Amino acid sequence: MESFFYIILGLVAIFCAYRAMLAQRLLSSILYLACVSATVSVILYLLGAQQVAVIELSVGAGLVTVLMVYALSVVGDDAQDLLSVIPKPLAFCIVALLAVLAGFMVYNPNPMSDSTLQTTSFSLATVLWQVRVLDVWIQIALIFSGVLGVLGLLSEKAAPTSKKGEVHS
């Protein structure tokens, strides 16, 4: 029964990701991406990572979606069907090669099972705040970078352009 849920959720996630990639309108792509985030958070919950599932749902499906819709409202929704830089058959062949290589990794005589799991002696708080404390500092630095990014996103003036030969008075 659990495998059935995983299969349904996986199909929904991959379909939404595919539609997000190929949708003509950017707003539709963003909404499909929010669906992918929500589905991934449900999968994380079923895997037992409840804390990460909540963070992914609030940040991935909430904050990032709002930011993308805001950026879209600033730049405008350009419904363009541009030709890709790389020919699509070549891109498909590269991805198919990746899938074949990954298939060798998935297909093994001893599939992963829950029976081999061991209980861990650390809680998430211990791992995050004590064992992986360097990650927390890196996250703080990243958050400051994100704040600078938000300032760039919200700034009204365009970046200054300097033309050669222009005389400034």
Added chain:
Amino acid sequence: MNISALNIVLIIIIGLLGVGLYGLLITRNLIKIVLVLQILVKSAMLALVLAGKAAGNLDLGQSLAVTVIVADTVVAVVGLALAVQVRRRFGTLDVPQISTLRG
């Protein structure tokens, strides 16, 4: 073939990774590139949690996934800010067109 739930999640990860990589190869719009990167990062985050669960240390996988979520959000914010500024300056979001412009 006996496929456990964890193997199904591994197939989901490969599917999302394939879709994201294909989108990254064929996409020319700057905002859509940020969007496709989000799909790729989600599959990587799912892989980290799955690896933690398979190794019996789920909390370590969760801790790494939280770091990935923070980095992913910052990448999205900075990428969108860049896209907005590029659009204001050049009037387009088409990457090959931007690379041929002289500003």
